[in-house]
Amino acid sequence: MDLIAETIAAIRPLDETAMRAARDRHDRLTKPRGSLGALEELGVRLSGVAGACPPPLPAPAAVAVFAGDHGVHAQGVTPWPQEVTAQMVQNFLAGGAVVNAFARQAGAEVTVVDVGVATELPPAPGLLVRKVANGTADITQGPAMTADEARRAVEVGIEVARDLVAAGNRCLITGDMGIANTTPSAALIAAFTGRSVEGVTGYGTGIDDITHARKIKVVHTALARARTELPGHDGSDGADPRVASAEPLAVLAQIGGLEHAAIAGFILGAAAQGVPVLLDGVIAGAAALVAAALARGARDYCVAGHRSAEPGHAAALWFLELRPLIDLEMRLGEGTGAVLALPIVSSAVRVLHEVATFDSAGVADKDAASPDGT
Ligand SMILES: O=C(O)c1ccc[n+]([C@@H]2O[C@H](COP(=O)([O-])O)[C@@H](O)[C@H]2O)c1
Ligand SMILES: Cc1cc2nc[nH]c2cc1C
Numbered sequence: 462m463d464l465i466a467e468t469i470a471a472i473r474p475l476d477e478t479a480m481r482a483a484r485d486r487h488d489r490l491t492k493p494r495g496s497l498g499a500l501e502e503l504g505v506r507l508s509g510v511a512g513a514c515p516p517p518l519p520a521p522a523a524v525a526v527f528a529g530d531h532g533v534h535a536q537g538v539t540p541w542p543q544e545v546t547a548q549m550v551q552n553f554l555a556g557g558a559v560v561n562a563f564a565r566q567a568g569a570e571v572t573v574v575d576v577g578v579a580t581e582l583p584p585a586p587g588l589l590v591r592k593v594a595n596g597t598a599d600i601t602q603g604p605a606m607t608a609d610e611a612r613r614a615v616e617v618g619i620e621v622a623r624d625l626v627a628a629g630n631r632c633l634i635t636g637d638m639g640i641a642n643t644t645p646s647a648a649l650i651a652a653f654t655g656r657s658v659e660g661v662t663g664y665g666t667g668i669d670d671i672t673h674a675r676k677i678k679v680v681h682t683a684l685a686r687a688r689t690e691l692p693g694h695d696g697s698d699g700a701d702p703r704v705a706s707a708e709p710l711a712v713l714a715q716i717g718g719l720e721h722a723a724i725a726g727f728i729l730g731a732a733a734q735g736v737p738v739l740l741d742g743v744i745a746g747a748a749a750l751v752a753a754a755l756a757r758g759a760r761d762y763c764v765a766g767h768r769s770a771e772p773g774h775a776a777a778l779w780f781l782e783l784r785p786l787i788d789l790e791m792r793l794g795e796g797t798g799a800v801l802a803l804p805i806v807s808s809a810v811r812v813l814h815e816v817a818t819f820d821s822a823g824v825a826d827k828d829a830a831s832p833d834g835t
Contacts, residue, residue: 464616465710465726469756471733475509483508483515489818494828499784503764503809510737510762515813519632519737519806522569523625524796525727526553526560526636527618529577529719530596532605533683534641538676539665541640543596547580549638553795554585560636560795567803569634571796572625576617577639577719591617593719600645600683604690604715611714611722618726619733626734632806633731634766636796637720637744640666643771646747647680648687648716650773653709653750654780655702658684661773663743665792687715709754717751724748729755732762739806741799742769742792746777753781764806767791767798 462470483505488494495501508514528550534543552558553573556565564571574589575582579596582588593614597605606614622633643665650661658680664673691704691711705712713722725748731738732752740749740763753760760781768774768785770792778785786802819826 464619465612465729465755468619468729468733472729472756472758473735474758475506475761476512477509479512479514480505480509483813486514486813489820490812490816491819491822491824492816497812500805500809500812503806504813506761507737507810508813510735512735516810517631518810519803520568521630522567522632522634522803523630524560524564524569524571524634524636524800525621525625526571526573526638526796527576527720527723527727528573528638529642530579531639531641531645531718532597532599533601533644533679535599536601536675536679537672538644538679539641540668540672541666543579543640546638546640547578547582550575550578550582550588553638554587558795559793559797560800563797563800567800569800569803572621574617574621574723576614576723589621591621593617597718600648600716601679601686605645605717606714606719606722608710608714610719611710611717614719614722615710615726618723619730621723622727622730622734626731626736630736632737632739632803633727634739634796634799634803635724635727635741635745635748636799637724637741637794639718639720642718642720642744644676644679645716645718645721646743647773648683649713649721649747649750650777651680651684652705652712652716653702653754654776656776661776663771663773665771683716687712690715706754709751713751720744721748721751725751725755728752728759728763732756732759736762737764737806738762739764739766739799739802741766741796742794743771743774743777744794745799746774749781750777766802769798
């Protein structure tokens, strides 16, 4: 079996016994039942992920920033020069980016993975050079990657997840860097969710209305071109989630990015090892759609760190039925929204470890069964 198939086969359903134990424990802790809202369900799900209640704290935690470039940059979908991808990689390595500041605050380690930056990067501590290609091809003109490149990039993500867990990490966090990558993100999200291109294509790093209109056309063109190359297409340029879910790797190769592929693998790798994966913004959302189409169970291991301002992100989270922990209208990427949510995940777990029960604290529980069982 190849690495992707092996990884998918290793993903187990959430442990129902541990989840029942977590629900039961929540109901005995010194708080009105349900008063921690969505944090309670998060603690329950993390128990299911770990197969234990309480689950381990999400520490140490590691953020992997997958970097890649995009041929579609040539279509004028972003005002930023492509070289900014490589320049920001150097900034991550020097510890000067927002994700570094947030990671220091949250106590997470940052690793940068070059899975497809267009230029050669000098070796540096904290940089994993796993370059599959020097960027993708322009998705309006042809497939972003070959089928082999897409598979190799997914495998890179699986291997990075495996190595980070082997190093002792108990929570993996997605990050991305790639000028123009909100364009393939929109294409993937339209393809996998069936939402309209107009509904999922946003302003990325911050573009004007003319560029936004062009970006929408570019996404339509890419989808229409891709669909003529995919099995089961009906000749329209509308997205058809049936096609995407049947052939996720083929769709990824047609309209995705190398960092999307690697993040999809990273999610599969985390799930296969029973470790939660904290998702960042729209790029991670698009990648999670690919991972969930490859292995529906992978979705259960994902925690949506935040909701990005990019509209396609809300569509991806809706499709995956994931509720974001934070909504601060951020749209930076790098893993920033996910790292910011790490203390919330830790708190959800700490409740199950540390909060006293009504019994142990001698607090009266209005819902407790009376001694005669009534
Ligand atoms: O995470 C997000 O939701 C997000 C939203 C908008 C932009 N970004 C980041 O900005 C870059 C892509 O933006 P753009 O406009 O060049 O497509 C890329 O490096 C992403 O990490 C990230
Ligand atoms: C400066 C800059 C920083 C980023 N971080 C993630 N995407 C980015 C895009 C730009 C342009």
